[in-house]
Amino acid sequence: MTAHAQHHGHSHGGHGGGHAHASGAELAETLDLDARILGSYLDEATAWAGDLAVKAPASIIDVGAGSGVGTLALARRFPDAHITALDKSAEMLDNALKATAEQGLDGRVAGLQADLDEAWPASATADLMWASSSLHELTDPERAMAEMFEALNPGGLLIVVEMDSLPSFLPETPPEGSAVVPGLESRLHATLASNGWNQYPEWTAGLERAGFAVERRHFPTTGSTTPELAARYGRIFLGRMGSALAGTAAPADLASLELLLGDGPESLERRSDLEVRGHRTGWAARKA
Template identity: 85%
Template sequence: MTEHAQHHGHSHGGHSHGRAGHGHDQHGEGHAHPSGAELAETLDLDARILGSYLEEATAWAADLSAQKPASIIDVGAGSGVGTLALARRFPNAHITALDKSATMLSATLEATAAQGLDGRVAGLQADLDEGWPASATADLMWASSSLHELTNPERAMAEMFEALNPGGLLIIVEMDSLPSFLPETPPAGSAVEPGLEARLHATLASNGWNQYPEWTAGLERAGSAVERRHFPTTGSSTPELAARYARTFLGRMRNALAGSAAPADLASLEVLLGDGPESLERRGDLVVRGHRTGWAARKSQA
């Protein structure tokens, strides 16, 4: 999404988000910044519902790695969902979760300890706007929904690439569209306008949301050829989880859209966020959809 600082979050999916940069919200710069608790819930919901892309993305990283990585850094680890996915994909690697937020790092280490991974995962608190930590080197660096939050992401990419071990791999993943929840065509007689989400997303984009970081040129300047891959995701969730995520996200959209969206669209949003028969919790047609793009850059063995 990248919702330029989104990015889950998640996200942004989704967004991450109290991460490696300013702690910006995964879903929109300067608009309705969430509290720490709201941010944590958004990241958790994004991971639980749209996290299946992690299986594909970590498999892609494994395929591209010249050799099995012994050391991995999860840059902007957030709530730790990526750290856990990396630990599952690379069972023999030592993983460092790097984040600016001590709270997020604590949550990540608690999550990994609960999975019996405390011996394989360490935390590193660092603000990448102040520069890359000199001691942080790795065979694989993974940055999901975090780099766009930095003041100078291209400098950070160059520093990360420099800190890669010879033959190492840098993977960057970003949300490339805002999550959507509603069917394209509402039921007959619905008070929700057809095409609502597409129009709201377009308005948000014109207000500075969903700025899509295109990292290819910056990675090439860092000294590498770049591979790029798209990861479309339809979420797997219960109706209750889908409604919770939709309410969290659409509620922030409502705050950001006040005074800029069409009155009929704002009225439709109020219907969804209300408690009537078409409210999010009473609908049976919510499907969470999200899309991410990955970039991969490999350092030479020399």
């Protein structure tokens, strides 16, 4: 989230926060906030990749590079590697390349525009592939896994990362005197899940069918941020949740959500108890 986008608009239903109706600018802002607040998981996940790699990768492909957050993390972790940022969206690819250029990485990062629903690009081979919040975007992800297996160099590694739950912002028990009902986010998340939101795929079996040896790891993250950024990020997610929950959530929960998204004393911007929490699952898939 990092939420990288293979499709325009990162339109994977509600899974990553309801980006289906986000404009390019809104998506870029969401990805930027996610990276700034919850991006510490990238350090853990890229370190995991480094520990599992047979040797330091000389070539890396960021599959669904989106805003380039993952590309930058990979470049920091593997300073001698050449990295290809691959994405279907020309707009997102341009954002990724601008971000890497600003960090002086022009010579180490190249862009490749490709639609993986058509075919894996023949020229795209690598020692390490990184697919964060992108595989589930594809019409036939198992075909893509098999194609990535073939495109990986011998001993190569594919790291797949998915957001396995929506970010949380509120304490389970509001402070005394608050009009926000206790347990609000847990119930809202459960309602969204029953409507098909926040469902993430279990990739283990598909990766094994493609030929990989697979292991999983969970990456819980508590964000380090300012109250202003936490409120801004919360407004994006809770606002989209509010639109999706109209008519399905309990009236008391919708009333509490309205208070949080309003401009009164219970609004996100006036709260001192926000804490951004995120959760991701990673799969490390090795080609023998």
